[in-house]
Amino acid sequence: MMKPMRVDDILNNNVWDVDYEPHIRVDSSKCRECDEKPCLLLCPAQCYTLAGEEVLFSYEGCVECGTCRLVCPNDAVTWNYPVSGRGIHFRFS
Amino acid sequence: MKEVGYKFDVIVVGAGPAGSAAAYTLAKKGFKVLLVERGRVPGSKNVFGGRVYADPVGEVFDGLDGAPIHRWVTRERISLVSGGEMSSFEFRGSKRTSFTTYLTELAGWMARKVEEAGGVVLTEITVDGLVVEGGRVTGIRVGDERLTSDVVIDAEGINRLLLERAGLVPKLSVRHTGLGVKEVIKLQRDRLEDLFGLEGDEGMAWLMLGDVTDGLPGGAFLYTNRDSVSLGLVIALGDAVKEVGRHVSRYVEALRLHPLLRRYLRDGRIMEYSAHLVPEYTWPDLPHLLYTDGLLVAGDAAGLLLNLGYNFRGVDFAAYSGYLAARAVERAHEMGGMTSENLAIYRDLLEESFVLRQLRKFRRAPRMRENRRLYGAYPGLVNAIMDQLFNSPYETPKVMEALRRAREGRIGWLEMVRDLLEMVRSV
Amino acid sequence: MLRIVVGIKWVPNTTSVNIDPKTGTLIREGIPSVVNPHDLEAVEMALRLRDEYGGRVTAITMSPPSARAGLEHVLGMGVDDAVLVSDRAFAGADTLATSYVLAKVIERLGYDLIVFGQETIDSSTAHVGAQVASWLDIPYVYYVTHARLEGGRLIVRRSLENVRETYELELPALISVAMHTLHPRRVRLSHKLRAKLESPIETWTNRELGLEPDCIGLKGSPTALSKIEMIPKVPRKNEIFRGDPREAAKWLVDKLIEEGLLEV
Numbered sequence: 001m002m003k004p005m006r007v008d009d010i011l012n013n014n015v016w017d018v019d020y021e022p023h024i025r026v027d028s029s030k031c032r033e034c035d036e037k038p039c040l041l042l043c044p045a046q047c048y049t050l051a052g053e054e055v056l057f058s059y060e061g062c063v064e065c066g067t068c069r070l071v072c073p074n075d076a077v078t079w080n081y082p083v084s085g086r087g088i089h090f091r092f093s
Numbered sequence: 094m095k096e097v098g099y100k101f102d103v104i105v106v107g108a109g110p111a112g113s114a115a116a117y118t119l120a121k122k123g124f125k126v127l128l129v130e131r132g133r134v135p136g137s138k139n140v141f142g143g144r145v146y147a148d149p150v151g152e153v154f155d156g157l158d159g160a161p162i163h164r165w166v167t168r169e170r171i172s173l174v175s176g177g178e179m180s181s182f183e184f185r186g187s188k189r190t191s192f193t194t195y196l197t198e199l200a201g202w203m204a205r206k207v208e209e210a211g212g213v214v215l216t217e218i219t220v221d222g223l224v225v226e227g228g229r230v231t232g233i234r235v236g237d238e239r240l241t242s243d244v245v246i247d248a249e250g251i252n253r254l255l256l257e258r259a260g261l262v263p264k265l266s267v268r269h270t271g272l273g274v275k276e277v278i279k280l281q282r283d284r285l286e287d288l289f290g291l292e293g294d295e296g297m298a299w300l301m302l303g304d305v306t307d308g309l310p311g312g313a314f315l316y317t318n319r320d321s322v323s324l325g326l327v328i329a330l331g332d333a334v335k336e337v338g339r340h341v342s343r344y345v346e347a348l349r350l351h352p353l354l355r356r357y358l359r360d361g362r363i364m365e366y367s368a369h370l371v372p373e374y375t376w377p378d379l380p381h382l383l384y385t386d387g388l389l390v391a392g393d394a395a396g397l398l399l400n401l402g403y404n405f406r407g408v409d410f411a412a413y414s415g416y417l418a419a420r421a422v423e424r425a426h427e428m429g430g431m432t433s434e435n436l437a438i439y440r441d442l443l444e445e446s447f448v449l450r451q452l453r454k455f456r457r458a459p460r461m462r463e464n465r466r467l468y469g470a471y472p473g474l475v476n477a478i479m480d481q482l483f484n485s486p487y488e489t490p491k492v493m494e495a496l497r498r499a500r501e502g503r504i505g506w507l508e509m510v511r512d513l514l515e516m517v518r519s520v
Numbered sequence: 521m522l523r524i525v526v527g528i529k530w531v532p533n534t535t536s537v538n539i540d541p542k543t544g545t546l547i548r549e550g551i552p553s554v555v556n557p558h559d560l561e562a563v564e565m566a567l568r569l570r571d572e573y574g575g576r577v578t579a580i581t582m583s584p585p586s587a588r589a590g591l592e593h594v595l596g597m598g599v600d601d602a603v604l605v606s607d608r609a610f611a612g613a614d615t616l617a618t619s620y621v622l623a624k625v626i627e628r629l630g631y632d633l634i635v636f637g638q639e640t641i642d643s644s645t646a647h648v649g650a651q652v653a654s655w656l657d658i659p660y661v662y663y664v665t666h667a668r669l670e671g672g673r674l675i676v677r678r679s680l681e682n683v684r685e686t687y688e689l690e691l692p693a694l695i696s697v698a699m700h701t702l703h704p705r706r707v708r709l710s711h712k713l714r715a716k717l718e719s720p721i722e723t724w725t726n727r728e729l730g731l732e733p734d735c736i737g738l739k740g741s742p743t744a745l746s747k748i749e750m751i752p753k754v755p756r757k758n759e760i761f762r763g764d765p766r767e768a769a770k771w772l773v774d775k776l777i778e779e780g781l782l783e784v
Contacts, residue, residue, distance in 0.1 A: 006758070091552065
């Protein structure tokens, strides 16, 4: 607790039943033209990461807060909720 | 689209506090109610800061008899934080007005009440859209199926995808939204009580303003639960988009590792990490959609949450708005149908209740919160004054002298007076 | 008209189980249960066969009553009805006692085809399917990826590492579905409503089944678990190479050799 922790290690305490299809789709062509990329710092689950110039997106660790949908300046994010009860399963929040 | 062969009087979307309050109230009155929830169990998608005001929720849910209450907040602490220093104001009372809990538990309890009252609670169903026919909402769509009802109560939460898809509201804007991020950290129960000076089921709510948000409008919080604390912060998303300097999880981590906080959390273990958006609308400047033909909107989806900076009220506002939506349905039913004209009573009920009275009264609060000096200059000023008053080895200055010295380079007199006036008018 | 029985297990969502860094033990507090994900693939295959050839799919599980939520989930996918086999007398069963009870339940239900998942995420034995087939003395094929009906026989395909086999099975038979081959379908509103409102779940106890106490529960379980060892989590080094991909590849190979993970 007294040391910095990686976001992944913090997230590891959560429970997911990951959906089979991504509930969020990102149009990466729009990301290439985006200078600000606020998703990188504002997605609390760090689902958006940078690999070179490319924004990589993974939906598995999403906490379904909706931030990326709002902060994306280019409307590159098509946002949905997972189906069939899948996705994040909060227990202590 | 295939029509599903069941018929309900009312469909409620979302088994959070607003949806369950609406469904419970209507089920008790004998309406055929379906409460649809996307989570595996009710509560599994719910996140809040940590505190609930009991009376409004108790008014809806039988005095909260049997509710999962962790601790009653008898200890309020507000701290101004700057550069490793902190000035705190603390109030210790004995009244039981608000309590801490996990919303995941509380929402689960509320949904069970709905079932007990005869409502049907359907989990694992993500609603894809509202069915709108001739300007009137007639039901919900899930995949290629639709289900009809006389009225839909939309309690889908802050991400009001259904309202947006139906073209009833514009896309939610970052300017009217805060982002809350928190860690729930497990502590030994007796250790927690010792650390925070609590006895039995007493609890503490601790709000922190200052550089804990890197100067961004917002604030940090710590709530004591039964054997854990909820530690987190809320930042204004509109400002964060432009200025966020590090990953948002690092702000919570900085709190956990903060020299003045880590002593409380040393033996803790993170149980959960969550995030949630918070409506920060200004009422009544912004158009909230509350009702239309065949539709009522309650809770976060309608933007009904009070954020004063030093206090948040979301769960009780949501539950009470759901309750009023139910009463509006009842009245509209008596008046002959779920038309926009008949459902307009919902707005009147909200206006008469504490919900809109509070939001109106504090309509200037959002603008006040935008004042950056609240997060930089003032915490620094207060701490510098305290420092001089208590840490002057030989000559303790007079209060005004300390203020003058602390003020230098931080803030002008005129600005201070103006801010003070604004603060008095806002909160 | 195919009479299909599909077995499911209600298991803790162990994909999310974390280790307490201090004690090194599993943190089980508040871990919710799910339908074993590989069983959902079995359900999907059963439903596809029913949708194609007609018939009826019954889901069964042996579990405490909390598994009702799991049965409601598969009913939501479109399973026709379900049996919850639940009795304190069945508690503590190993795979042998479990398969015995399930075989008796299936016998009582009547069946042309039984479908299981490859294994469970909480114990990974892959025993139960094979054992049920043995109790019932019917053909059993596992790792099945495709199944279709032709002239009253079931044609199944299974993929092994380097061969693909096709079998023709006389019904009744039991198949277990290879994991990661099918996407289970979405829970439907109408099905879920039916699951809630028309109670298609029956609960069977040993009063209905009347099985000998020596063959069920703890008594009927010869397996003894002698030891569980936790494999310690390897701490991540978190080294990142930035720059040219070719150099990155070389850097990675060197690292792996250095760690003794790669031999040249």
